[in-house]
Amino acid sequence: MSDNKDQVETTGHVWDEDLKEFNNPLPRWWIWTFYATIIWGIGYTIAYPAWPLINGATRGVLGYSTRTEVADEINRFEEMNAGVKAELAAMDVTEIASNEAVANYAIQSGRATFATYCSQCHGSGANGIEEGNGYPNLLDDEWLWGGDIEAITYTVTHGIRNEEDPDARYSQMPAFGDDYLSDDEITNVVAYVMSLSGLEGSGDVAEGETVFADNCTACHGENAEGDPDQGAPNLSDAIWLHGSSEAAIETSVRQGPFGVMPNWNSRLDEAEIKAVAAYVHQLGGGQ
Amino acid sequence: MSTSDTPEAPQKLYAAREPVFPRRVRGHFRALKWWIMALTLGVYYLTPWIRWDRGPNLPDQAVLVDLAGRRFFFFWIEIWPHEFYFIAGLLIMAGLGLFLFTSALGRVWCGYACPQTVWTDLFILTERWIEGDRNARVRLWKSKWDLKKWRLRLSKWFVWLLIGLATGGAWVFYFVDAPTLARDLVTLNAHPVAYSTMGILTFTTFFFGGIAREQICIYACPWPRIQAAMIDEDTLVVAYRDWRGEPRGKHRKGPEAEKLGDCIDCMACVNVCPMGIDIRDGQQLECITCALCIDACNEMMDKVGKPRGLIDYMALKDETHERAGGHKRPIMKHILRPRTIMYTALWAAVGVALTVALFIRPDLQITVHPVRNPTFVTLSDGSVRNTYEVGIRNKHGESRPFYFSLGVDSPFTVNVEGSIETMLVVDPDTEGKTRLYVTAPAGSEVARDDRTEIRIWVIDGVTGDRASHDTVFNGRGQ
Secondary structure (H helix, E strand, O other): OHHHHHHOEEEEEEEOOOEEEEEOOEEHHHHHHHHHHHHHHHHHHHHOOOOEOOOOEOOOOOOOOHHHHHHHHHHHHHHHHHHHHHHHHHOOHHHHHHOHHHHHHHHHHHHHHHHHHHHHHHOOOOOOOOOOOOOOOOOOOOOOOOOOHHHHHHHHHHOEOOOOOOOOEOOOOOOOOOOOOOHHHHHHHHHHHHHHOOOOOOOOHHHHHHHHHHHOHHHHOOOOOOEOOOOEOOOOOOOOOOOOOHHHHHHHHHHOOOOOEOOHHHOOOHHHHHHHHHHHHOOOOOO | OOOOOOOOOOOOOEEOOOOOOOOOOOOHHHHHHHHHHHHHHHHHHHHHHOEOOOOOOOOOEOEEEEOOOOEEEEOOEEEOHHHOHHHHHHHHHHHHHHHHHHHHHOOHHHHHHOHHHHHHHHHHHHHHHHHOOHHHHHHHHHOOOOHHHHHHHHHHHHHHHHHHHHHHHHHHHOOOOHHHHHHHHHOOOOOHHHHHHHHHHHHHHHHHHHHHOHHHHHHHOOHHHHHHHHOOOOOEEEEEOHHHHOOOOOOOOOHHHHHOOOOOOOOHHHHOOOOOOOHHHOOOOOOOOOOHHHHHHHHHHHHHOOOOOOEEEEEHHHHHHHHOOOOOOOOHHHHOOHHHHHHHHHHHHHHHHHHHHHHHOOOEEEEEEEOOOOOOEEOOOOOEEEEEEEEEEEOOOOOEEEEEEOOOOOOOEEEEOOOOOOEEEEOOOEEEEEEEEEEEOOOOHHHHOOEEEEEEEEEEOOOOOEEEEEEEEEOOOO
């Protein structure tokens, strides 16, 4: 330090005749630390993936990779949840809500399952993406096929109107435009249906009521309140699966909607189905 | 610099550390340093053991950083994570305080209060107790590794390790209940993190205080570099009155003494310096202004019958003044100047703001996050529902019911998810969370409007205290 100030070496470089560059040596521990980092660096590139090659990179003798680390982590969490998942699989769906640990797992994992498999049609917020586009909003209090947890579980398991699962929920609305009803009758029945929820159509409501009684009550009921046993929607409320405009309702009457949902028993295991049902059930509309 | 400026001279890449053996010293500043050491170490080691009764559901440790529970307890103050600005404010005050002290008194932090200085001082003290004062230590250092050297070295390291262990041991007590942890540590039942933290801090204390010492200040610490920007001509530094001391020479009597300055070249100032520098070389980065050289020099000046203050605290401005023959000037006028007054004002302003914030912070708080996916849901009867993620902070030591309301004449109805009630019971000292449904009746104006400003109130079921949060209700927009 300062007491050997007069013996400080210079690098031998001289500028402007007398400007010399001091050679102040580094502390020894610094130099050794520097060498140690070099040795460490060499060892590190041998032990871990490091050097880029044309296809990929050297793998390192320890065989470490971030991908296996992720896989390990996923396995670790699956092992951690194995107990509660088995409990969920064995449990009756009606009991999930009263078991806090299982309900918590079911709702959290159901949320992830829903995001992966269900959100494409029902939307990430489970609201059917857009009003009137034919995909049911799962947040509201209307359920085509029943809104208690058992009905939801059945729907998720077997699906609706698909050809893969013989147990799928099934019903079919005729295409009334194909020679069943005349254009006038269709216009009138549309006006009647709209009048049930305070809307106005261009047809004759009284005439339409007769058409409705003759053709529609078998499924939609005398008061047009629908029938969850056959997936017939309530036509007297404010929720319109395929839209509430006169044109949209007319299209439904003429063509007969045929909404399809896959059966998830071929892709999801029992615990996952129950979890997604529990998740959907607690979104705000479950009965 | 003249010895080796030929290009051929072999150049050394490194310099070995020159060991420093600070000699014992007595004096005002040394005494002050002992007191500060006792105070700081006392605060550090004893604080976790102070008890503070907060009721049955809360910890009774006066100062506790509960990381797992995300609470910071400081006597009567409890800080939640959302109140972290108090900690940020304290850090700002600490920073401004450091600026203030540095601009007024120079490196007093380094010289007196920095943990590196305090612990190094403690380590040097135990070193002196075991191995003797400077001369004995130098001899021991030069001697062969015989039985005596091994005995002294090993006992010194052992005591250092004990100090290190106590340092790391005290640290972990700030994070969990101290008596419980102390029992667990002894019975080997404590969490591995406690042991590893203690182990790391034992090692760093041993290494920083015993081995590295002044090198931490010189090479590792950024603060000396920042000092350079903080110090001005009025700042106090430790300086040598070379105009009085030079030419230095051995103390003698008679006519020859007339030619010499007051410095008797006894090397006392160098021998006591924990940084291993010679203050007579002028201002140096290494100097932490611990003032031990002032004590050492004053003692010598007393002995040879010369006035004290050959080495002294001095402002650089005064150095120039005195060198030119001016009189010694009082230190106070350097301390009170616009810069230090400004730092004090800033520091006090932050302090007052924090204190006021502490007293007016509400007991009851509500957070509301509207669910935006989707913004609204139409129900079968035509009513429109919005959902809000709501959190209520119950800062009391007991479980309490809280009631939600949108006001008496509100057109909306409100209910907590999963029930028709408006009540939520929140556990003690936690944030209770729920989804809150706000529904606009079918056909109402608010159901049709695009947006309606609403205010969600929460009422404490016990005290009647209320808090509110403004948010927006989304209608169908048609």
